[in-house]
Amino acid sequence: MRAVPYESYLRTRRIPHIWCPGCGHGIVLKAMVRAIDQLGWKKDEIAMVSGIGCSGRAPGYVDFNTLHTTHGRAIAFATGLKLANPSLKVIVVTGDGDGIAIGGNHMIHAARRNLDLNVVLFNNFIYGMTGGQVSPTTPLGCSATTAPFGNYEHPFNIAELVAAAGGNFVARGTVYQPVELEKLLLKAFEKKGFSFVEAMSPCPTAYGRRNKLKGPVAMMVDLKERSVPLARAKNLAEPELEGKIVTGVLLDRDKEEYTEIYRKLTARLGGA
Amino acid sequence: METGKRPAPRLLTGNEAVAHAAIDAGARFFAGYPITPSSEIAETLSVLLPKAGGVFIQMEDEIAAMSAVIGAAIAGAKALTATSGPGFSLKQEAIGFACVTEVPCVIVNVMRGGPSTGLPTLPAQGDVMQARWGTHGDHPAVAVCPERVSEAYDLTLKAFDYSERLRTPVILLMDEVVGHVTEKAVLVPPDSATLPDLRKPVSPPEEYRPYRYSGQVPPPLVPFGQGYRYHVTGLLHDETGFPSNDTGNADRQVRWLMDKVERNRRLVTDFEAVDVEDAEVLLFAYGACARTAKAAMHMARSQGRKVGLFRPRTIWPFPYEELALAARNARVVVPVEMNLGQLSYEVSLAVCGKVPVKPLFKVGGEAVAPDELLTFIEGV
């Protein structure tokens, strides 16, 4: 593995972090830092924006321009930030509750606009920070503190939802395959326009314990067993894909980006 | 603008005046969501901003609009949004975020009657208390309230000035009358050379603290991307900006937020006192009601009645002392509001039971008429 000077990206004085032992969120953050390092982005030009949740704490630990906003609204804050200063590289960190329940509307509209944001959604199938309530990605039948008899709602397929809404890049990876995840993040960050990476991340504390996944190792094994690369998934019938996590690049295209279109408009009007 | 040369008067609405003032104040970012009776502000800025090299964006809802405004302000833009009652309710959580993170921005609320969808097209002053206490927790509030089109322009300029100096959201509360009436107004833009740049760093990055819970005003909020790399969070935080669970720090921070506005009352207090010295009946009115009050006062004076008017332009923080002084010789104070007495509580607090308060309220979406007020005055 390529050596990365992690310390130079971390706010070491803010560590220890709040994440539980076995939480996947730190692995996603590490993959993000590795991707950023590979791209050679300068810390001063990076803004990392998050909402509320365990995932939302990530920006506090990295030495960028960091903004920890309200629950569900990180993408909306990031939209203002990016439009007011298009030279910033804006990364949004969000959770499944934050990004697709309370913040779902902002997500699909940001994708539609194709603004150059890099959204990374840490999907742990549960509301971690508030102690394990059901989320829009909790699988059918799984247990949560607010679904004590098993979840009776169908979950979202987030990556497909975002891909349908617009944007230029959509991918899904898991923390069990961190090298693959890093590659997906690298492609997402490089891509001009709206890009979205769904990172499957275990929450042993609020999800695993309640769902017969006793401990971080069992959760990793579960991720391994359930993930199917896109190329292989294409040859599988729908029933075979039930409960699987399809990984890889789901969407990659080059629609014109929002700030580019807007810049042309202002230029035409003599504004800048 | 060249000094000594007064611009020619022009005909425009209050909503248009707000849009022009925003541009003249240097605002280069607007995010909003359509809602009557404020939509003309967005429509006007959708023309003016791209031409000025600024950003106009219609968001998916008011929460997104308020959030985008705060994001833009953190990137260094002077930014605003505009809305009405239901949208103002939706913005409240983000307004609290701007208060605690000390991010300057301007929120225009062209009020309608409520609750809920209420009376979208008719005049009301339903959000006076929401402007003060709309978001949760102890927080500061600065709100200004124009009575005419020219003042909508002037107070928008001031709203940006207060907001930048105090690093706090400022609310421009208008009513439908001022928003929609077309009037002749002389718009005197500020000399852009004299607008202070309050975002310029005054210390090197290693020494920079985005917060300081003492002193007269906060340190500059340096825009993201200029090498300062700090943290902004809605969690209570220490002077470095990082979250803190320390109860002493929390106490200090929340008190600072409130004190910051109190300490700068001289800057933000703004009112008009007309014929108050000999007034037996002191009218208290703001926004469109003040126009009615002036007309009624004029009629009353011509009948020999000693009637005066106290009109706050800044309603939050409330000018308690100034009102008490104006009311000291009065026999009665008459607040006139297009709500059921939202600001009258503060009037009672200001006069402390020394002068009786006899209010006239209307909430049916009809403005108070001068005749009606005159009859009321005759009866008190």
Ligand SMILES: Cc1ncc(C[n+]2csc(CCOP(=O)(O)OP(=O)(O)O)c2C)c(N)n1
């Ligand atoms: C407006 C609002 N509603 C509710 C909450 C409480 N809350 C905090 S975090 C959270 C859920 C977070 O879940 P998720 O986004 O999945 O992130 P995780 O903690 O699992 O990483 C909720 C409901 C809040 N902070 N604000």
Ligand code: SF4
């Ligand atoms: S509760 Fe779950 S998501 Fe939150 S830190 Fe612990 S393991 Fe991670």
